[in-house]
Amino acid sequence: MTSEERRLRLSIDDQIENRYLEVPFELPAGRAADALEVTLAYDRDAAVIDLGCRDPERWRGWSGGARSRFVITPGAATPGYEPGELVPGRWAVVLGLHVLPAEPVDVTVTIATGVDAGAVEGEPPAPPPPSGSGAESRVGTRAGTGRTRLGRDLPAPDGLTWFAGDLHAHTTHSDGTLSIAQLTAAAAGRGLDFLAVTDHNTVSHHAHLPGVGAAYDVCLLPGQEVTTHAGHANAFGDIGWVDFRRPAAQWLSDVEARGGLLSVNHPVQDDCGWLHPVQTGFLELWHISWFLDLTATGPWAYLQAAVGALGSAGQSTQLGRPVLLGGSDFHTPDQGFPPGTPTTWVAAEDRTPGAILDAVRHGRTAISRFPRPGEPVLVRLGGDLVAVDANGTVLVDATGRRRRVRGDRVLFPAPSEPGPYRLEAPDRTLLAISA
Known part of the structure; x- marks a missing residue:
């Protein structure tokens, strides 16, 4: 085993100069390495430093502040x-x-x-599929039936079905505590279709998803x-890695x-709201943080500003x-x-990644607090x-006009x-959103 140490002294001045500091090292030609191990040590009470790696050709991964060590081998990696x-x-x-002190x-x-290739940490045992999940039918089979896991009979245009899902979740491939299998089992247990x-800042999880x-x-x-x-954005699709170090x-x-x-x-959450001078055609308006006060109006104010920004930039969306x-x-x-808090519903042709993303692309979405039957939903x-x-x-409606809903299934x-x-409770608690 060969090992080298790089000792640095970093302060807020280094962050001001460059938020992403590269510590270069060489892997010599002709000296094959069967495993690479990197460890990072610093006073975590004094600073927050994220960890990642690139090779001469491509990005190899990112663990942010969640890890202080990683191992990469030809056949496995942290x-x-x-x-x-x-x-x-x-x-x-x-x-x-991310955070550095003045001193x-x-x-x-x-x-x-x-290092020993066995130093790569293994995933915890995968939990069994929830009882009654229908896992034996597999995604492809069920996708063709138009059935949802929840079995909710939401009215949809001909050829489409409203599927329930969640468009934002993390695993041990970044700062989540569940493996991909554990997270997926939790989603299945909630009745989510997708x-x-x-x-x-990584796509290491993509290969495991199918x-x-x-x-x-x-x-x-x-x-x-x-x-x-200065803010976070979700890049959806099997499109490779997006370089977060470049402008939005x-x-x-x-x-x-x-x-x-x-x-x-x-866009309006705590210390990671959207500060980039860019708007896209897709907005995670209802984030888990809104559950702290479902009568809050900040997200609606942000939406108004986002609509104005899109118009000023000459960007049009279908809606x-x-x-x-x-x-x-x-x-x-x-x-x-x-998972599923809140639930995003999409009216899609089937329950495959391409069909789900196509439904999102065309604005066929609705949002409710939870996926469970009996929860109010508002759909087009x-x-x-x-x-x-x-x-x-x-x-x-967006102008503030209010109308009472009388009945369990009411068409406007x-x-x-x-x-x-949107649907609100009489006390103005948010219950559901639709285009």
Whole structure:
């Protein structure tokens, strides 16, 4: 085994100069390495430093602040990192300087080769599919039937079915506490038809999604949460890695050129609201943070600003405003909010990744608090609106006009008022959103 240490002293001045500091190292040609191990040590009470890696040819992974060590081998790698040949040449450990103090903090990066390939940590045992999940039918079979796992009879245009899912979730491939299989089992147990796995600044999870999704009969959508100090965005689709170190306008053009979708995430949340001078055609309006106060109006104010920004930039969408999405941003069961909180419904031809993303692309979305039967849902049927399981709620349009919903399934013929529309409880608690 060979090992070398790089000792750094980093402060806020280094962050101001460059938020993504590369620590280069060489893997010499002619000296094959069967495993690479990198460890990062610093005072975690004084700073927050993210960890990642690139090789001479491509990005190899990112674990943010969730890990202080990773291992890459030709056949396996620490979750968040991609296995493969350890090509000779100039590699780099990439440090994300997220929080640094005024006075320098000591940082040590240790790079070792020739370590035991068995040092790669294994995934925990995969849980069995939930009882009654229908996993034996597999995703492809059920996708053709138009049936949903929940069995909710939501009115949809001919040839389409409303499927329930969650468009924002994390695993051990970034800072989540559940493996892909554990997360998928949790989604299946909630009755979700699809789930987007959107780990931070990595696509190492993508290769695992088809097999795990088939095992639990859940359509798993490949995604990446492009994560920076100035805001986060989800890149949806099997489109490869998006370089978070580049300007947000470049993310958007790269994602669109590759056939994917880019959504602005949790635009008004805490210290990771959207500060980039870019708007996309897709917006995670209903994030788990809204559950702290479902009468809050901040997200609606942001939506108005986003519509104005899209218009000023000459960007048009099918609806004239961003397509609205929901995401639990699931990281751990300890949050108390399982996958599907909130639930995004999409009217799709089937329950495959391509069909789900096509439905999102065309704005066929609705959002409810939870996936369970009996929960109020507001969906489009052609130009009409249909409120399901919503007796006693209030229908509100974008101008603030309010109408009482009387009945368990009420159709509002092609309203002329602008959307989006929402259902509220009499105390103004948000229950559901539709275009």
